[in-house]
Amino acid sequence: MSEEQTKKPAVVLLSGGLDSTTTIAIAQSEGYDLHAITFRYGQRHEVELDAARAVASHFGIENHVICNIDLRTFGGSALTSDVAVPKSESADDLGDDIPVTYVPARNTIFLSFALAFAETIPASDIFIGVNALDYSGYPDCRPEYIAAYEAMANLATKASVTGQPIKIHTPLIDLTKAQIVKRGLELNVDYGLTTSCYDPNADGISCGNCDACLLRRRGFEENGIADPIAYQSTKR
């Protein structure tokens, strides 16, 4: 039996961003054989999908599924509608309220597809790069939400009869963005492959001032490391 066959299979949610890419590096370092799932959900920032493909390829993930789910059907978020993506000068300006970039039930939908994917592989482990610190305004990034999701998933699926419980792994959940970058750099993650911006221009260049850009830039700054990707604006 080859080494690949002896590894435990796991599903990872891959957006092409800094968090999910770091999550892949961590999961691989723990010995999992990864199957990746990415969503085309009507987001403004489709450049994410190119980044997701590049990341999957870089990490040697052969089974990478891209699911088409059009969340624009409902609207309700700046990420999928004509509502403007808010811009700020500094990550220090970000509030604690649920932001307009919150996509209703997005992580619940994403995890549900990951759960279906896991069940067909079959795999009992799902990795998601949610983070409760920097995105404290997103209800579906908190530990209590993930715990409730896991409990539900174990009643929802064949896991309820096989005795192989579903485990939702959130290796980043307690880390600051700076700690995530630090961990990724220790694992030699090439962050030049990734993109985080909510509102890139037509060439896919990150804006530099949306919440996601500001948090990412601060994460690199706090490590004293240059972010390898380009920005339209370096002002902050």
Add this chain to the structure above:
Amino acid sequence: MSEEQTKKPAVVLLSGGLDSTTTIAIAQSEGYDLHAITFRYGQRHEVELDAARAVASHFGIENHVICNIDLRTFGGSALTSDVAVPKSESADDLGDDIPVTYVPARNTIFLSFALAFAETIPASDIFIGVNALDYSGYPDCRPEYIAAYEAMANLATKASVTGQPIKIHTPLIDLTKAQIVKRGLELNVDYGLTTSCYDPNADGISCGNCDACLLRRRGFEENGIADPIAYQSTKR
């Protein structure tokens, strides 16, 4: 303010089948203003979608969303792949194991979209016509699963901060198929609009011998009432 405006909004999952149609009649009898959601998920039986549109129109539901989500990406079910739909002579032959017609995480995915839809309306009530008795082999039709889903949903969404908890209503969960038909007939449901077959022919005519047809036919027989829809085979 019109009567319509004073009604409480709710989302209902509508497949075009007997159960979801009865659920609509019950929800309307309880005074809810319904918004319906139907899924094109790669099912063999797309005639369901025509039935869903007819049902929504019949019940005066103006906001009826059809979501495209291709569950064939994963396979793993007779309803979305080339695996044969099992046929039997009698509903008495149905077993207690998870059937091959189980679609991995289907209700979890469906409820997650319903949750997103509810959040954008906004509505706090979701109706789903799951039934634990006749489909005891489906893990995602059991009361404990629904309770876990509701707990998760209340942590996942804006409900976590608004104090307006999400409620998942399952008015059919404890009823036999015969009791569901009886309740629907009391509410004057026109079951001629509905379709239940997992494997209809090209003209949309129900096979008569898949699990769904057998359970439906027995439900009408036990009420001593003729099922108003046609079947390819009336043998059982």
